[in-house]
Amino acid sequence: MRKAYLVLVYVFLYTPIAVLMVLSFNKAGLPTAWTGFSTEWYGRLLESPKIIAAARNSLIVAMASTFIATAIGTLLALGVERRKASSGLDALLFMPMIIPDIVLAIALLSFFTLVKFSLGLHSIILAHVVFNIAFVCAVVRARLKSFDWSLTEASRDLGATAFATFRHVTFPLIWPAVVAAALLAFTLSIDEFIIAYFTAGAGQGSTTLPMQIYAMIRFGVTPEINAMATIILLMSFILVLLAQRFNRGSMPGT
Amino acid sequence: MLPGLLWLGILMVVPCAIILVTAFYERGTYGGVDWSVFTFANFARAGEWLYLSIFLDSARIAGLAAFFALLIGYPAAYAISKAAPERQTALLFLAMLPFWTNYLIRTYAWIVLLNPSGLANNFLQWLGLIHSPLPILYNEFAVILGLVYNYVPFVILAIYSALQRLDPSYAEASRDLGATAATTFWRITLPLTAPGVAAGAVFVFVLSIGNFVTPDLLGGGKLQMVGNLIYDQFLTARDWPFGSALSVILIAIMLLLLFAQAVAANRARGEGKSHA
């Protein structure tokens, strides 16, 4: 029963993906009408250095901002949950999620311009960390709400330093939530367009994939773009399979 | 805790303060800000019924999206948390995988699926359930569907991480004491996972209300949500002051909701503990 439901949900999640994969083999360039099978778009894709460069940039930005935001966000969550509830702090941590991204985008660009901060991939990373911290923090805090702080107290009573307590007691217990948070942050970053567009440097060197795709949709989504999405999907899928085999026994739930 | 606060302080509070303060000034003739006139006119304008109705409508749609996302996501998260331990991470990743493709591309794929001569209509007609295409595109239904689709995985993540460390002995005890599965769920499991549920609901609501791509594409541009409105003010009308005023009001409303959520979560936790 549970399995059947899960399968249904995955069908729901993957149906549009199946559609776009099929469309990547569409002969004509139209996004909606099927005109025959062709792999020419995949060939065109490999000849397009812009798209590949953009994909690489997106990965760099997503990985960097995820690492940084997960680390900072987790520590932030721990710090916040240990003290008494403070609505001011809650509001501050909530803000990056609720500020409309166009506002954050223009605000950051104006700010960077004001302080004459150089723009490039690094400015995008800094910007992405801002909202990712909030999401990471929220996920980890949700886990910490049912955390048994007496364990850490006991650890301290037994003479462990704060750092050791964190390493050996706290962290192993919240590890699944941290992984979930990192996954969330990565997903948010890799697909984010508006903030990336505004905080990017002026040239091609800091173009991310969403930016490239948005610019390419003048004619709707061509099979070439679908081909790229399919490739990304397949690569991610393979990565997941590999990670699964490699990490058997050390992942959450085990 | 300090690095986090510093980061947010410098890279969020300060820049946003600069932009949000423009709400008190006038739009420059060609865009930008005219700093010579201090005024509350933008806030007055933001309170007009035209804009309030857009806020309310967006809240309704975002609320529905959050509701359905929870409905679909909670059981999925539950199923994942009960799956074979070594499979759980993979299942989670699989749930997130579609969302590493591009938002636009996925949305266009839905357009292909939902349009009158698209797969969904063809399938339903082939099944004999309907005889002419359903209007399931370029309207509110499509927008909510699109929002739910894009944010269900976030709900799954949030709830999974709450479920994952739930002590199964609570549920066992409940069953031993004679409670049905349903009662166990409603009185024990759900309250104890309330923070995860709240986090998930908030994610979907917040991400939906500021969304402008989905109403634009799946709604055929015929639906205005707060996200489109603010985007339009900043970019199309180049009216930063008014856009800022709208944002300030949106943020204020959301903060109020945050407090409501925190209160509800605390109360649920209190209830769960006293019954366990």
Add this chain to the structure above:
Amino acid sequence: MKTMKWMSAALAAGATMLLAASLAQAADKLVISNWDGYMPKDLPEKFKAETGIELEVAVHATNEEIMGKVVASKGEGYDVLFVSSPFAEALSKLGIAAKLDHGKIPNIANLYPEAAQLTHDPGNSFSIPYAWGTTGLCYRSDVVKAAPTSWNDLLKPADDIKGKTTMLSTDRWLMAAGELALGMSVNEIDPAKLEQVKALLIEAKKTLLAYDDTTFYSKLVSGEASLVQAWDGWCNYGIAEKPEIKYVIPKEGSDLWVDTMVLVEGSKNKDAAYKFLDYILKADTGKWVVENIMYKTPNKAGMEAIDKSMLEKYPNMAIAPADLLKYEQLRDLGDGMKVFSKVVTEITSAK
């Protein structure tokens, strides 16, 4: 512990990536921003071969985006921008578009004389036109019962095309359809007049399939739509797929849209930028524009060099520049933008 090592490794990796990303900054280059596919793909190589200057092409999807970015950053990092005429006008008024020294752009002689009479910038003092055209009705001649002749055929459609129409979603063109139908200026800012346009367009919304700026021509090809508001060049994309598609300028008129290039005032590579502008104005770039993106160009030398069969296949290309100038251009609305924007919000949020 293993996970701790993971975390510190992760943080270190993140920091290194941050560093690497920032160090991978581009050196001295000419940076332009354009719509994707709007310029020959090999132009950067050819340009470098001829002038030795490295060209970096950034892309923007809409005018509004690049405007937002440039207004917030004063054009930092960009040297040349491709924007439509009302935006070029705004950039000039905001001091971001530089005054052009025609002496440095000899190829400007390639333009039609009419191209120097554009109302947004007579004499091309701060912008150089790159492509121009009209906005009208694009339709399936094999599907519609009667060929459309008026904007009202779109706004008050016949029964056979109800629910199969689209309008452009960009605010200026959305309103222009209504303004032209009512005989008003496309730059109207009188609130009373705008109310009339609003009423007309809210009624029209009831039979509208969607507002669409990008896939309207493919909707025509697939049959989802039968009559759409379209830019002439885009209608040509539909015609290329399905010859039954036709373009017509309604009897009430059209607007003359012009895509232009501006030189950013804060650019540090102005001489290189001038060389670029001059290069673009060569005849073969103009020819490329017509033959590849099916737009008309104000580049006389380019238009005269094209394959004449294009004019038969795409009749809207044959319109004479003098006729184009009969149509009103979209201008920046200045302070009238607030009222205009409110009316547009009322239309798009109407149920």
